[in-house]
Amino acid sequence: MLPLLGASNLHREHSDLFKATTSSIKQLLGNGKSQPTDAGPAVVYKNQRIELRPNESVLNGLLRSGHAIPHSCQAGACQSCIMQADENSQSALSAHSQAALTPAQRQQGLFLACCTVPEQTLHVSLPDSQTRPVTHATSSDIRPLAQRVMQLSLACELRYEAGQFVNVIVDSTRFGRVQRSYSLANAYQTGAGLRLHIKCLDDGQFSHWLTQEAQIGDEVTIEGPHGLCYLTSDDCDNPSMLLAGTGTGLAPLLAILETALAQEYNGDIHLILANKTAGDFYALELLQSIAAQHQNLKLHFLVKKNLEQEDLVQDEFVIDDVKNSSKANNLLVNADVYQYLKQLPLDLSRASVFLCGAESFVQKMRKACFLKGASLKKIKTDAFVAS
Numbered sequence: 001m002l003p004l005l006g007a008s009n010l011h012r013e014h015s016d017l018f019k020a021t022t023s024s025i026k027q028l029l030g031n032g033k034s035q036p037t038d039a040g041p042a043v044v045y046k047n048q049r050i051e052l053r054p055n056e057s058v059l060n061g062l063l064r065s066g067h068a069i070p071h072s073c074q075a076g077a078c079q080s081c082i083m084q085a086d087e088n089s090q091s092a093l094s095a096h097s098q099a100a101l102t103p104a105q106r107q108q109g110l111f112l113a114c115c116t117v118p119e120q121t122l123h124v125s126l127p128d129s130q131t132r133p134v135t136h137a138t139s140s141d142i143r144p145l146a147q148r149v150m151q152l153s154l155a156c157e158l159r160y161e162a163g164q165f166v167n168v169i170v171d172s173t174r175f176g177r178v179q180r181s182y183s184l185a186n187a188y189q190t191g192a193g194l195r196l197h198i199k200c201l202d203d204g205q206f207s208h209w210l211t212q213e214a215q216i217g218d219e220v221t222i223e224g225p226h227g228l229c230y231l232t233s234d235d236c237d238n239p240s241m242l243l244a245g246t247g248t249g250l251a252p253l254l255a256i257l258e259t260a261l262a263q264e265y266n267g268d269i270h271l272i273l274a275n276k277t278a279g280d281f282y283a284l285e286l287l288q289s290i291a292a293q294h295q296n297l298k299l300h301f302l303v304k305k306n307l308e309q310e311d312l313v314q315d316e317f318v319i320d321d322v323k324n325s326s327k328a329n330n331l332l333v334n335a336d337v338y339q340y341l342k343q344l345p346l347d348l349s350r351a352s353v354f355l356c357g358a359e360s361f362v363q364k365m366r367k368a369c370f371l372k373g374a375s376l377k378k379i380k381t382d383a384f385v386a387s
Contacts, residue, residue, distance in 0.1 A: 040052060040053075040054070041118045041119055041120050041121055041122075042121045042122075043058050043061055043062065043118070043121070043122050043123075043124055044121060044122070044123045044124070045062055045067060045123075045124050045125065046067070046125075048065070049121075050062065050064075050065045052117075052118070055117055056117065057113065057114055057115065057116055057117050058083065058113040058114075058116045058117075058118065058122065058124065059071055059074065059081050059113035059114040059116075060114075062113065069081060069083070069113060069126070070126075070179065071113070071114060072167070072179055072180060072181060073114075073181065073385040073386070074114045075114065075385040076099070076100055076112050076114060076115040077100075077181065077382075077383060077384070077385040078165075078167060078180075078181035078226075078385070079100065079101075079112065079167070079181075079224075079226040079227075080167050080179060080181070080223070081112055081113040081114045082101075082105075082110050082111070082112060082113070082127060083110070083111060083112075083113045083124045083125065083126060083127065084108065084109050084110050084111075084124065084125050084126070084127045085109045085111060085122055085123065085124050086109070086123040086124070086125070087109070088123065089109075089121075089122045089123045089124070090109040092118060092119070092120050092122060093109070093111050093116065093118075093122075094116065094117075094118075096115055096116075097111040097112055097115050097116035098110070098111050098112070099115070100112065100115075100228065102228070108127075110127060134221060134222065134223055135156050135157075135158050135221075135222040135223075136156065136219065136220075136221060136222070137154040137155060137156030137158075137193075137194065137219075137220045137221075137222050138154065138155050138156070138217055138218065138219055138220065139152060139153070139154060139155075139214060139215070139216055139217065139218045139220060140153045140154060140155040140193060140216065141153035141216070142210065142214055142216070145197065145282045145283060146279070146280075146281070146282035147279060148199055148200050148279075149197055149198065149199055149200070149248060149282050150197075150198045150200055150210055150211070151185070151195055151196065151197055151198070152182075152195075152196045152198055152210060152214075153193055153194065153195050153196075154193055154194040154195075154196070154220055154222070155193045156193060156194060156222065157190070157191070158194060158222060158224075158225065159188065159225075160184055160188055160224070160225035161188070161225070161230035161231065161232075162184075162187055162188065162230055162231045162252075162255040162256045162258070162259035162260075163183070163184075163227065163229045163230035163231055163252045163253075163255060163256045163354065163356075163380070163382065164183070164184060164224065164225040164226060164227040164229075164230050164252075165181050165182060165183040165184065165224065165225065165226055165227045165252070165382070166181070166182065166184065166194070166222050166223060166224035166225050166226065167179055167180070167181050167222070167223035167224055167226070168180055168181070168182055168196065168206075168220060168221075168222060169220070169221040169222075169223065170206070170209050170214075170218070170220055170221075172205060172208065172209040172213060173213055174205075174208060174209075174213070175205040175208070175209070178205045178206050178209055180206045181226075182196040182197070182198060182251070183196070183197070183227075183248070183249075183251040183252035183255070183356065183382065184196065184225070184251070184252065184255055185197045185250075185251035185252070185254050185255055186254070186255055186258065187255050187258035187259040187262060188259070194222070195251075196251070197248045197250065197251040197282075198210060198248070199247060199248045227382060228380065229252065229354060229355075229356065229380040229381055229382040230256070230380070231256045231259050231260060231354075235260075235352035235378075236260060236263060236265050236352075238267065238350055238351055238352045238378070239267045239268070239350055239351070240267045240268045240269070240270070240346065240347065240348075240350070240351040240352075241260065241265075241267060241268070241269045241270070241351060241352045241353075241354070242270050242272070242346065242348065242351050242352070242353045242354070242369065242374075243256060243257060243269065243270070243271045243272070243354050244271075244272040244273075244274070244337070244341075244353075244354070244355050244356075244357075244365055245272075245273060245274075245355065245356040245357040245361075246273070246274055246275055246280075246357030246358045246361045247275060247280055247357055247358065247384075248357075248384070249355075249356035249357025249358070249361075249382070249384065250273060250282070250283065250356075251356075252354075252356045252382055253271065253354060253356055254283070256354055257269065257271065257290070257297070258290075261290070261294055261297075265296075266296055267296065268296050268298065268346070269294075269296055269297045269298065270298045270300065270344070270346055271287070271297065271298070271299050271300065272300040272302065272337065272340070272341070273299075273300070273301050273302065274302040274303075274304075274337035274361070275302075275303055275304070276303070276304045277303060277304070278303055278332055280303075281301060281303075281332070284301065284331065287299055300333070300340070300344075301331060301332045301333060302332070302333050302334075302335045302336075302337050302340055303332045303333070303334055303335075304334075304336070337361075337365070338364060338365070338368045341365070341368050341369070341372060342368070342372065346372075347373065348369055348372045348373045348374035349373040349374070349375070351374060351378065352378055352380075353369050353374050353378055353379040353380065354380050354381075354382075355369070355379065355380070355381045355382070356381070356382040356384070357382075357383075357384055358383070358384060359383040359384065359385055362381045362382070362383040363383070366379055366381055
């Protein structure tokens with residue numbers, strides 16, 4: 001039979017239990033002092049703290065909170081969403097968030113908001129005009145290059161490297177502010193302005209502005225230049241070059257080609273253009289004219305489908321090129337571009353390689369060039385991402 005506890009013993013045990021419980025609670029709560037909660041990363045913008053959701057980028061967090069942050073592709077390609085971290089936050093930026101930026105930009109604490117998923121709180125702002133250069137231009141010429149490709153020429157003075165791109169901002173009466181990224185299609189020359197090759201899409205906002213609203217003399221805002229896929233003096237020291245692209249990926253390749261030839265580069269240059277149909281090609285006559293003046297330029301036009309009349313009629317400009325060519329029967333080759341590269345008698349071990357166009361093409365072609373002997377350090381790419 002268990003002994004009965006006296007009232008004093010019972011009170012003492014209850015008191016000891018209460019003290020122990022109170023002590024444990026105080027330990028958990030820090031003796032009544034407020035403790036920081038184990039909150040996830042956040043971004044502080046314009047004095048507003050925004051808690052980020054798991055795996056949410058800085059850009060998406062800010063957009064979700066109603067902030068108007070410039071952006072376009074949301075894939076790190078266009079660099080429209082460049083932001084700046086304050087001095088105390090710069091050490092928390094990941095290499096991925098700054099991978100596409102120049103050393104000078106990284107040193108200033110600039111980063112791509114769409115590529116930044118922070119592990120701790122970041123204090124950020126939009127960069128000022130000195131770190132985000134803006135140029136005002138006017139449209140000087142608008143002309144078709146193909147059924148779905150337009151050339152927009154802009155009058156302005158902007159220093160850039162062959163192969164870079166700019167962000168073009170226009171005011172559309174239908175869509176308001178529209179911003180897209182386009183590669184520069186001409187070699188830099190004082191007073192020459194800028195030329196852009198634009199693929200027109202049925203539901204594209206910029207396409208609508210260009211084809212339905214744009215007039216000669218319209219004001220256009222330019223941000224940039226951006227991009228690391230450009231020609232350098234080191235590239236011209238290599239004995240050969242491979243330029244390969246799809247669609248309007250020809251634009252930056254054309255600027256690189258013109259610049260290299262203007263600098264009297266005498267190594268072999270192989271230009272490969274690969275498209276699904278003959279209607280996707282343009283500027284063939286121009287390229288043939290350049291090749292006729294420079295024997296070191298080799299042209300390779302590859303089409304996936306069989307070269308049939310229904311393919312040709314998609315593009316009257318291509319038809320003109322083909323009809324005016326004395327090599328019409330050999331102009332377009334029906335071949336897979338990756339298999340074609342394997343068989344091409346070209347040593348890539350000491351070649352400069354530039355790949356521009358559709359993202360899937362750039363990724364596969366980069367691997368194919370590496371397997372053919374190209375150094376990854378000498379392969380420069382510009383993947384076009386739909387926005």
